[in-house]
Amino acid sequence: MVELRAIPETPELAALRCELRDFLATEITAGRIALRNNSWLRYDAAFSRRCGQRGYVGMRWPRRYGGQERSERERFVVAEEMLAAGAPVGAHWIADRQSGGQILRFGTERARTELLPRIAAGMCFFAIGMSEPDSGSDLASVTTRARKVEGGWRITGRKVWTTNAHNAHYLIALVRTSPPDPANRRAGLTQMIVDLTAPGIEISPIYNISGEREFNEILFEDCPVGDDMVLGEVGSGWACVVNELALERSGPDRYMSAFPLLAELFRAQISDTAMPPGTGSETGRLLAHLIALRSMSHSVAAMLDEGHAPETEAALVKDVGNAFEQAIPESGRRLFPLSPSLPPPEPLAEMLAQVTRDAPSFSLRGGTREVLRGIIARGLGLR
Amino acid sequence: MSDIADLLREQAARLFEREIGRSGRSDVGEAEIPTALWQAIDAAGLCDVMVPEHADGAGAGLPEALVLARLTGAHAAPVPLVETALARWIAQGHGLPIASGAASLAIAGPESAGGLAITGIPWGRAVGTVIGFVEGPEGWNILAVDPARAAIERAGNLAGEPRDTLRLDAGALADTVRAPLDPALLPAGPLALLALFRAAQMSGAMATALGMATRYASDRVQFGRPIGRFQAIQQMLAAMAGEAAASACATDAAGLAGPDNAEIMMAAAKARSSEAAGHVAAGAHQVLGAIGYTREHDLHRYTRRLWAWRDEAGNEAYWQSRLFRLVAQRGPDLWTALAPVSRDAGQE
Numbered sequence A: 001m002v003e004l005r006a007i008p009e010t011p012e013l014a015a016l017r018c019e020l021r022d023f024l025a026t027e028i029t030a031g032r033i034a035l036r037n038n039s040w041l042r043y044d045a046a047f048s049r050r051c052g053q054r055g056y057v058g059m060r061w062p063r064r065y066g067g068q069e070r071s072e073r074e075r076f077v078v079a080e081e082m083l084a085a086g087a088p089v090g091a092h093w094i095a096d097r098q099s100g101g102q103i104l105r106f107g108t109e110r111a112r113t114e115l116l117p118r119i120a121a122g123m124c125f126f127a128i129g130m131s132e133p134d135s136g137s138d139l140a141s142v143t144t145r146a147r148k149v150e151g152g153w154r155i156t157g158r159k160v161w162t163t164n165a166h167n168a169h170y171l172i173a174l175v176r177t178s179p180p181d182p183a184n185r186r187a188g189l190t191q192m193i194v195d196l197t198a199p200g201i202e203i204s205p206i207y208n209i210s211g212e213r214e215f216n217e218i219l220f221e222d223c224p225v226g227d228d229m230v231l232g233e234v235g236s237g238w239a240c241v242v243n244e245l246a247l248e249r250s251g252p253d254r255y256m257s258a259f260p261l262l263a264e265l266f267r268a269q270i271s272d273t274a275m276p277p278g279t280g281s282e283t284g285r286l287l288a289h290l291i292a293l294r295s296m297s298h299s300v301a302a303m304l305d306e307g308h309a310p311e312t313e314a315a316l317v318k319d320v321g322n323a324f325e326q327a328i329p330e331s332g333r334r335l336f337p338l339s340p341s342l343p344p345p346e347p348l349a350e351m352l353a354q355v356t357r358d359a360p361s362f363s364l365r366g367g368t369r370e371v372l373r374g375i376i377a378r379g380l381g382l383r
Numbered sequence B: 001m002s003d004i005a006d007l008l009r010e011q012a013a014r015l016f017e018r019e020i021g022r023s024g025r026s027d028v029g030e031a032e033i034p035t036a037l038w039q040a041i042d043a044a045g046l047c048d049v050m051v052p053e054h055a056d057g058a059g060a061g062l063p064e065a066l067v068l069a070r071l072t073g074a075h076a077a078p079v080p081l082v083e084t085a086l087a088r089w090i091a092q093g094h095g096l097p098i099a100s101g102a103a104s105l106a107i108a109g110p111e112s113a114g115g116l117a118i119t120g121i122p123w124g125r126a127v128g129t130v131i132g133f134v135e136g137p138e139g140w141n142i143l144a145v146d147p148a149r150a151a152i153e154r155a156g157n158l159a160g161e162p163r164d165t166l167r168l169d170a171g172a173l174a175d176t177v178r179a180p181l182d183p184a185l186l187p188a189g190p191l192a193l194l195a196l197f198r199a200a201q202m203s204g205a206m207a208t209a210l211g212m213a214t215r216y217a218s219d220r221v222q223f224g225r226p227i228g229r230f231q232a233i234q235q236m237l238a239a240m241a242g243e244a245a246a247s248a249c250a251t252d253a254a255g256l257a258g259p260d261n262a263e264i265m266m267a268a269a270k271a272r273s274s275e276a277a278g279h280v281a282a283g284a285h286q287v288l289g290a291i292g293y294t295r296e297h298d299l300h301r302y303t304r305r306l307w308a309w310r311d312e313a314g315n316e317a318y319w320q321s322r323l324f325r326l327v328a329q330r331g332p333d334l335w336t337a338l339a340p341v342s343r344d345a346g347q348e
């Protein structure tokens, strides 16, 4: 059963917020970063490098792997501040959020020492290799397979929707290492770290509905992976991937994707003296949702710090958070009778256009709404 | 959560389970305070949780009192416990007299030469003192009203809970003791405080309605299997769980807010909870089918209260607008308005 409990923000966390605000203000004043909605998909390697130098990547990891041994709640604060500003954190986001944690927990010592310090330095980027053309929500049905060879494996198959694969150095792939077992569909899967510069890999773009190169298709043809790049026991990939998905789901990126639009709506609304009275409730509703979500997500971060594995709670935060993100452009168009348009006649119309087009992906990526609700239903004891 | 909160939760939960099972459930009119239940509550000291220790209370803070409020909602306790606890705390903190036994509180209409009317008083007919909040030119005043000096008109909310009107004539009003509201005690003002406690009660009632619907979905068999196996039912219950969790977290967070942030957080708690209440009540009735629509079934104890409470002390539209205005007062930058930090926080 789901029981999330709010917890207060400590003075240390508040001090960290101040530090982040100063850092981001400097970046913005210097014109070094472009601010966007959905900013955790925006690739900017130089910015990620600066984040790494300041210790904002891999914060929770042990110092010997380049981390800061800080808490999940501190990571939560950094994530919130970055996303509130619309900072382009896309290059390091996936490695910081999930791949690094996977390597720390399931990786070999060699993988840890070789990769984690580079990730924490903001110099090594990852992609997620789960989905395939015929395996979306039903992830256990993946058919990309790895064949055992001397000292390692050879991967053959195809992954799709791989966000930022064209900019990433590595991919964590979920592959079949033994033939499907009809009695246990989840057996025989393994996660492996694939070097995207290895031979036998072909990455081609898939353009999203805005025409942006957001994700990719990857073809593997006998692509080599060393034994020391396997995560966990061979055949235990399902347990690994479930852990990775839980890391993916409860953070501020699941309710802050459209925050810059909300902030712009707010700004426009309070400076528009012609706004009819009563329209405050439309935006006020979104503010109430955001305040509740911040408390929910913060409380999941605290559960992680206490060593719990809040799979149901993470699914719940993502489900509620995605619905909130998707409501922002809908409220925006009710408040301002402007047609969303590109290129920019004014920033609000442009943002509205961007977020309207991004919004369908919010409740698909990282597990669809229906799949998340299935997980919650399991947490309620119904499945 | 603190140890006091845990203790309180356990003690109160046990008491409600025992006593409401025994007396409260048969009391369908819900218009009188069930004597045995009330005596048990008073004997356990629950009405004094917020009163400071030096005045023989438990000295609990807002977070602990909200735990208690959530439990009254979770058990649909047909008693003015939240009202009595708040009234005693406010009376004590303002040096106002309060009769022993049940008490209540409400926002009063403006004072006039003819006297004063206070409407929507929870359990007004059954209490010894009503704490009334009157807004005057210099801010809020708090009155300790003796219902015996007033004319009472009985009314009820849609859950059947008493919501009465007291009318004081000029003479009774002149005799009523009053004190200016102390902002150190009620930084967000009276309405936001009442709203927060209703929000906490709603979060409790939502948890129970969700639990009832979930259990029913596991037990009720149609087409040869429990209806909870059908995905449509699962999705509905999962969405209800999200709404209930949002209400609970928003309420908790408001209890933890500092004085500068209190009204914003309380506004968010009531706005979010009132919105969630409608979804959870509707979902629970959908899952429980016809049996849940009967007077005999317990579900209505929770859903009717949800429908009543979401409109009391300001509905979501009111608090959404208010929240917008409060945040707007902090300036055009939304993020620093919502997540304010004091620059010397680190040096504390």
Ligand SMILES: Cc1cc2nc3c(=O)[nH]c(=O)nc-3n(C[C@H](O)[C@H](O)[C@H](O)COP(=O)(O)OP(=O)(O)OC[C@H]3O[C@@H](n4cnc5c(N)ncnc54)[C@H](O)[C@@H]3O)c2cc1C
Pocket (backbone or CB within 6 Å): A127, A128, A129, A130, A131, A132, A135, A136, A137, A138, A160, A161, A162, A163, A164, A214, A215, A361, A364, A365, A366, A367, A368, A369, A370, A371, B231
């Ligand atoms: C912007 C974006 C970025 C992405 N990035 C990555 C990435 O980097 N790496 C990666 O591996 N994947 C990525 N994905 C893929 C994502 O994980 C999948 O889209 C998602 O898991 C759903 O799979 P699908 O799209 O094949 O839809 P399907 O699984 O085919 O689902 C289609 C519809 O059917 C519903 N459905 C499916 N099964 C059920 C069921 N059992 N019960 C009820 N309804 C069901 C779904 O909810 C959905 O509404 C990304 C997707 C998007 C949109």
